[in-house]
Amino acid sequence: MGALSIRNVRKSYGSQDILKGINIEVEDGEFLIMVGPSGCGKSTLLSMIAGLDSVTSGEIYIGGRMVNHLSPKDRDIAMVFQSYALYPSMTARQNISFGLDIRRVPKAERDQIVERVAQTLQIQHLLDRKPAQLSGGQRQRVAMGRAIARNPILFLFDEPLSNLDAKLRVEMRTEIKLLHRRVGKTIVYVTHDQVEAMTLGDKIAVMRAGEVMQFGTPRQVYDDPANLFVAGFMGSPSMNFIPSEIVTLGGGIGLRMVSDGVTQVLPLNGAEAKLKTYLGKEVIVGLRPEKLTHKVDALCGMPHIHVIQSLVHVAEPTGPDTLLLVRINGKDVVCRVHPDHARAHGENIELMLDFSKVAYFDPQTELRIA
């Protein structure tokens, strides 16, 4: 059994179901991300893993041990909070050694641990300061130091970077990733930021309204979203959702795409079997912006590449790419184009649609069809 196993866990406050049957397995040393919009129950689940909230039903195992009825201090975990929760009246050193102190670690050993942790996090010079005398990033480090010092088998992070400014956030993100590699311990990390989720996670659990919508590696979640919600939540700018009718094409079926009055029927590239029953009906075609780009002649002619003509409605340069807004089947669609090939507002552009990673969703159930 792995480091953490969450089995059919539910949480209700009165008649309100906050978590509706969560199942997650984490292997030893893995970095698990729980990501989802605010209010979906991430913090609640983390609190239950920590033992700060009771479990309504289901079981939680840490290191193979059922912990439902263990108090937080007996679960061998450490937690980093969004607000850092450093003890205001203690110095950084005292903050880090408080837990060791309570566990009656001898003074000499305690000092040694604090020294080592401080070195790992480069906070030696801050040890005698109170939290009020530290910057946001420094508090963040001290809070992580407090967690590391105890050497638990499981680390819990609740949106640890969301109070930092954008630049520092990126720095600390890298640092947490390095730290994980160095310490090698299992981490459960809660965030609402899908970029953090993609960059940090070995596994990602995408949550919505108390349910896990998909659980998998970052690649699986990004390339093979299980439903419309996951597809739309992961990735920035979001995946394009183009409602398209399935029509006959030659002997088989194809997608009807209308862009600025020009109608084209595109072949389905292997998804025919699964989409057959949708003939005459609408499906939602999911295409990421980077799969809609300017025409590259060398690639044309490959089976999953299609070319359509479109009018540019808005052009937004971001630096490395220019985002072009076009209309397909009456929907605004974002394309990611190299700046050299971008067109200005009001001009026509030949767009290349790469269907190698296309996803089809049922508009009613919002589930993936193919």
Place this chain on the structure above:
Amino acid sequence: MTDRGSSGVQGVSRAGRVIVYGLLLLMCLYYLLPLFVMVSTSLKSLDEIRSGNLLSLPKNVSLEAWRKAWSGACTGAICAGLQGFFWNSVRFVAPAVLITTVVGAFNGYVLAMWRFRGSDFMFSALLIGCFIPFQVILLPMAHTLGMLGIGNTTSGLVLVHVVYGLAFTTLFFRNYYVTVPNELVKAAKIDGAGFFRIFWRIILPLSLPIVMVSIIWQFTQIWNDFLFGVVFSSGDRQPITVALNNLVNTSTGVTEYNVNMAAAIIAALPTLFVYAVAGKYFVRGLTAGAVKG
């Protein structure tokens, strides 16, 4: 208002400031004048009081009235000044203030950070205690003290003030602690700290401002209390407020205004002292928001 505006604006703001400061000065005088009269009268001899003006400064400063108020004036049948009664007050005020503050802190900690089923009801019930007038509890309290066998004792008076004050101190501490982030308690729980250790090591060190509020409030209330003192104690056990009343009302021919004034100041000095020492925390404690970690 800064002085950076145009000269016109400056003129207006200067005139405004003159008015504001003028008003403030007037208010100050209004409040300080009685004190001035008290102090200067207490330093005069009776002859000078009779012949002179209320607002004039003493010609011959004499501490005789103070000495008499402290150790010689008659309060009823006894003529030993306020001395003994002063220490009476200290003896029950100090424990009552300390107990209400400590227990109030603890109550507030539980009500704010260890919510339990019915804790909100408990809190509302405690709040009602703040609105019960003194007079209402006199009879039942006398009965209770009698049953406990501590009627007319210092411990009895302490108990009365503790019971009455707890509603207030609990309210102070509870409202202060709800502004302390709950994540601190969660972090401490994960670190392995228990109920008492979290209070002692994490929460109490954050509480200085509100402890000061509690001490000032309770000290002022209990020291200045007259009703409980006059009802629940008698003879040489009475607090200084009751003794002061007796001293002023005991007439042996002439009214010794200088002694009365000195006695009144003596009775008020401890509260002034507490304000002077802890006053700066008072405002800070009442207005303190979340603890910035």
